[in-house]
Structures are given as structure tokens and as C-alpha cells.
Amino acid sequence: MLSQRWRWNLQRLTKRLWARATLFCLLGIITALIANVLSPYISYRLSKGLGADAVESILTILASSMLTVTVFSLSTMVSAASAAANGATPRATRLLLEDSTAQSALSTFLGGFLFSLVGIIALNSNYYGDGGRSVMFLVTLAVIGMIVVTLVQWIDYLARLGRVGETIDLVEKTASTIMRQYVEDPDLGGTRLVSIPSDALPVTTNSIGYLLHVDAGQLSAISDELDADIFLATRPGTYCSPVRPLAHVLPRGQDFDEQEATRKILKAFSIGDDRSFDQDPRFGLVVLCEIGCRALSPAINDSGTAIDVIGTLIRVLSPLAGIDREDREVKHPRLFVPRISLEDFFEDAFLPLARDGASRVEVGLRLQKAAAALASMGRPELTTAAEGFAASALDRSLRALEFQEDRDRLEREAFRSETH
Template sequence: MLSKWQWLVKQLTRTLWVRALLFSLLAIASALLSVLLDPFIPEGLAGIIGADAVDHILDILAGSMLAVTTFSLTVMVSAYSAATSSVTPRATRLLMQDTTSQNVLSTFLGSFLFSLVGIVALSAGVYGPRGRVVLFVVSLVVIGLVVLALLRWISHLTHFGRVGDTTERVETATANALDYWRRCPAMGGQVLLNPKSTIPTCATPVYADCVAYVEHLDVGQLDECAEKFGCTVYVDAVAGAFVHPRTPLLWVDVTPGSALIQAMRAAYTLAPERSFDQDPRFGLCVLAEIASRALSPAVNDPGTAIDVLGRGARVLISFFAPVTPSDTVQHARVWVPPLALDDMLNDFFTPISRDGAGMIEVQVRVQKVLHALSCNVPASARAAVRKHAQLAFERATHALTLQSDKQALLHLHRRLFG
């Protein structure tokens, strides 16, 4: 599990400006490296390889890369707008974290800065004949990188920002979050199955200090605080929870002082929006939003909703795949509630079965997906699956207009669930 600071660094590396800054610094360093390597280049080599042409090469790079960078930024903004209008605004963050588009744009920007610094240095007379040789060779390498980036960018643009591409990104993010919870049901702490009987009656709550969502929780930091203050921590709000100043983030079995409260709050990262990393329910909600938008009268695309149902089945079934979790509790002083299957089913199936209640093809797929889930979840969880299958069937019964559709769905529901 990533600590709070490791997670913050990871979030920082996902941003475009950090990657662009690194590429730009590398490009500037490459342009200035020619000055340092000047003494190691043999005399007369400049005339042999035609290093005098470097001025024209840098002029072409500077002019073309500025235009290509501007065009690429326009394409990226258009892809974000398309995802917002045709998929869901909540999925735009995943597009903004796309490493391919960030690397390509950073390569273009770095090439522009490389050529610009080279032109300025040449005009100032910094490079001698031997320095021009190094600059010429580096320019050829940069041209090769630009060509590879352009080819990769052309291939990437064929699907970047499309409904299928964005939906796949949401599915992957959800599956990763669910896999984390599958391998570590209590985030390294002890599993809090029954809060009413486990949390002592004398426990004191530690409240949030703002209105926000829990974006990340550092259980390791909570365990260090618990050891420092000699207490046990019972987590109430995990990633994805909506909190306000009267919401308990957690409970402690001692009377908390201001130092303990601040230390416990510091383990939480609160933000105005939810994040995919530790919050698989958010991913399921976003998948349901994609399906709901596709089922709206303005879009009328039940095929996308059916595709989303298949993706939801894939990630939920994978959550119950056999795994060998760590038997060692890493943070014995911290109790964390596990994910509840009923909550995840409600997040995913309720919006889809409601908005697609009048479409027989969607309702048939809902019943089949829920049946697939019932065959792959533990026996203790099958009641929740059957409940949602019954709710979806009742919604469809009230919305479907043709009696033949109702009878067909009734026969399917009875055959699958008895």
C-alpha cells in the first residue's frame, strides 16, 4: 500500500506539466552538452559530416515543433471535451493522465526548446566547429525521436477519447482498485466486520474538518499514530466516503487531544472529487454513468449499455477470483471495514436497470450478468445478487409495454434465479 506521500508523488507524476518539464530540461541539457563535449571531438570532423547544416535543421525544428505542439494541445482538449459530452465528465481525469499523449506532447515541446536553445547558442557563438558536430548528431537523434513520436501519436489518435477507449480506461482503473482490495481486504489492517460489536462503547470519534470526499487513506500512518499515542483506531470513512464536520473519520479508544486529532486527520487526503485509486465503487459509479448516458433518449445507444454491463461483470467477478492474501496483519492497531458487495451492486446495477427498464435487450443482459455473478460469488453473497435481480425485474415489469416482452423476461428470470 502506498503511503500518503508516495501517493501524492504518484499523482504529481501523472500530470502533464511535470512530464513536460522533465523533457524540456533534458532537451536544454542536451543542447548545452555540445559545449562540454567540444574538446573531445577530432579536428576536421565538422567538414566531413556537414555540421554546418545544423543551423537550417534547428530552424526547421523550431518552426515545425511549435506548430505541432499547438496542434497536439488542441487535439487533446478536443478529446477531453468529447469525453465529457459523450461519455461522462468523471472519466476525463483518466484521459488527462494518459501517458502516451503526455510523452508525445512533451517530446514535441522538448524538441522545440532544444532547437530554440541551440539557435540562441549558435547566434551567440557558443559553439565552435567541433561543438557543431555534437549539436548536429544530437539534432539527428531528436529528429528520430520526433518521427517516432509522430507515428505513435497518429496511431493513438485513432481511438483516443472515443467511447470505447474511455470506457476501457474506467474498467481498468476499477479493476486495479478492486484487485487492491481483493489482495488486501482491510488495507493492511484488521478487518472490521461488525462495527457495533467491535468498537468499544467508550470510543471517541475524530471528525472531519471540511466538506469533501476521502480521496486516499494512509493506514500505515494511522498505525504509527496509534502506536505513538497508545490507542486503537477504528476507521469509519474509507476512500470514497463523503464527509463533513459532523462525520466521524474514525474512532479511537482514548480521549483524543488536539495533537492526536491533527495526526489522525493528516493520514486522510480529502478532495472535492473522488479518485479511482482506492475507491472501486467510484469506478463502478462511473461505468454506470456511461451506461445511463447511453440509455438516455438523446443518445439511445443500448449497445454501449450492454457493453458496460459486460465490463462490470468482468471486474466484479475478478474481485472474487481465488487469491492468497497476506495472512500477516501489517497494522494491528487499525481496524478497517471491508468492501460491501451490496453497495457495489447498488452503485452499478441500480442506475442501469432504472434507465434501461423499458428496453428488453438491456434487461435480458442485466439478468444474465447478475446470474453470472451469482455463479462466481461466495454462497454468503448470493442473496444480495438475487435481490438486485429481483429489483431489476420489477422495474422492467412496470416499464415494459409489450406483454410478450414481460413474459419473456419473466421466464428468463425464473430460469436463472428460480
């Protein structure tokens, strides 16, 4: 059985454009070559009546057209990624390039090109008999049908690709998925960390970068092997350095080798140069917030997009109202994991928007409504965090707004909980 880390690495690999394209290319080549294997099942009369003689002409047309479509589609994706980086945020381009619709379209076109190319080579080398040519003819028709369906879907997708609204929806989909996963299992299957014992030994790394993934299952196995409790000091998304411990370990047995324990524990942590959405619910909030801040910049001056982002952030944060469930199964009792504070969530989602939109009354009003919406979800801690943010955002806006009526309106509609 694969460990969490291997599954995570495999998942990252499958998101790469070349991985899916390679798979489709191999399928295209295998499909072209396997047609001759099926030729004995085609009768002579049927092989003469299927129009198999036209297969080479069809494959020639298919090869030339698929190469053109593939190059055009790839250039369109590059342009869309550039537009998303300039109009939204560079952090969103990865999601565009990892989108399954785009990858499937490009892979289908490239696979169709290689299928037709290998088919032409096989035909001209007399690889197929009459039955094989008939099978190739039928398979070619099926491939054309698949390409037509993919092309229609691709045209609809191209009409939206790279637009700011589409980019926001794409980031929201990913951020919401990761947030729901966090709410479902905020402790990574371990025990919620309250505090780290003072006599626990720190585990540090020489690597510098963002923590991308923590293999909780591997850490649990290590804790049993070492007869020690492991206390995480960081979560995925944290910027790591040699001066910041990744974890602390508290040995319970007598024979404990600190150096060997550190070596084993560090294998469960994956550190990289760029932050990842996986296991990091805060990163999706950061990316959405960046899109809103870009819209508020003097060069764009688009309050409407910023307001749209605020509404999106409310939807992404809303699952936090149900995080206090007590029926979760503790799979790793010797692994203690810190939770993300609600204040950190609010800071990632709204603080830059409150700063950049302080002089815009429409943005200030929407931030107050966002705080009220999240506070109304019935969780006291969420209400407290929302009230603290609302007060801070109100103070920023009152200092930045010049028109007295705007200040008066904002103060009237500011969110204040009923307990204050």
C-alpha cells in the first residue's frame, strides 16, 4: 500500500500536462498497432464493404489537422495563462495549466495526431492485411468521433479561458475543496494540539522553502517505532528555515537516538520553493485575495471584481462553522497537530482587501456584510473573529474616507455583534 507521501507525489505527477499527454499518445500508438491483431475477426466480405481503402486518406487529413489544432490550442493556453497572471494573479496560472478539461483536450489532439501518424506508417509498410485495414477504418471513425466531441467542448472552454471571472471560479473550486477537507479532518487524523511540552526535543531541517505536505500516517508509524509522541509545530503552507522547528518529539522509552529520530521524521515532510494548494486551506484564500487586490489597483480600478471576490471568500470560509465536530476518528493518537486560528483565516482572506479598499466605501460596506454573514453561522469563535476583523476594517476605512457621508453610512452599517 502506498504511503500518503507517495500518493501525493503521484497525484501531483498526474496533474502535469505532459503526463496525461504521454498517456494519450501511448494509447494512440497502441490503438494503431493493435488493429492488425483484431483482423482475424473481420470477414473478407465485410472487409471489402467497409471502405477500408479510404483509411489512408482519412488518416493523412487527420494527421495534418490534429497537428495544427494541437499547436493552436497550446498557444491559446499559454496566452490564457499569461492573461490570468496579468489580470488576476500569477498564483492562479498553475490551476489553469492543471485543469482537466484543457489537459484532456490537448492530450486528445496530440494522441489523435500520433494515432494517425503511426497508422500511415503501418499502412505504407504493409503492416495491415485486408482485415487489419478494416479494423483501422472503424477505429479511425471512433477516434474522429471522440475528437469532434472534445473539440466542441474545447471551443466552449476557450470562450471562457483566461477571463478574470473564470479564474475566480477555478480558484474557488480548488479552495473550497481543500477547505472542506480541512474541516473534515483538521488534525490530519491525529490529536488536536493544545501545547507543546517544554521538554520535547525540536526537529529542524536544513531546507528552506514552503512546507507542501505532511505524511501523517508515516509520522504515526515513526512515533510507534520510536515509542515517542510527535508534536507538529507547523502546517503545510508555512515557510520553513533551519531556525524554525517543523516538529517536536517527546520520547517515552529509554533507548532513544535523537539524530536517528530526526532523520526519520524529516522524511515525512515535503518542502518546496512554491506554495501548494494541497493540505493548505489558507493558500486558496491568499490567491483569491490577491485577485481582489489586483482589481483595486489604480491600473485596473475595478471595485466590482473585488466585491465579487469578497462574496467568493464568504462561500469558501463558510464550512468553518462546522469544524467543532466531536465524532472524528483519531487514527494517529501519538501525533499532535495544531489547527489554524480563525484570525489567520480572516487575515489571509480579507486584510489586504481592507487595506487596499479602505478608501472605497462600497468595498468597506461589503467587508462589513461579509463579517456579519460569517458571524451569523452560529459558531461563537467565528463570531468573535468576525467582530475583531470588522472593527479593524471599519477603523481603516474611517481613516481613509474623505467624504463625511461615506464615513457616516459605513459607521451606521458596520457589523457589531449583539453582545456588544
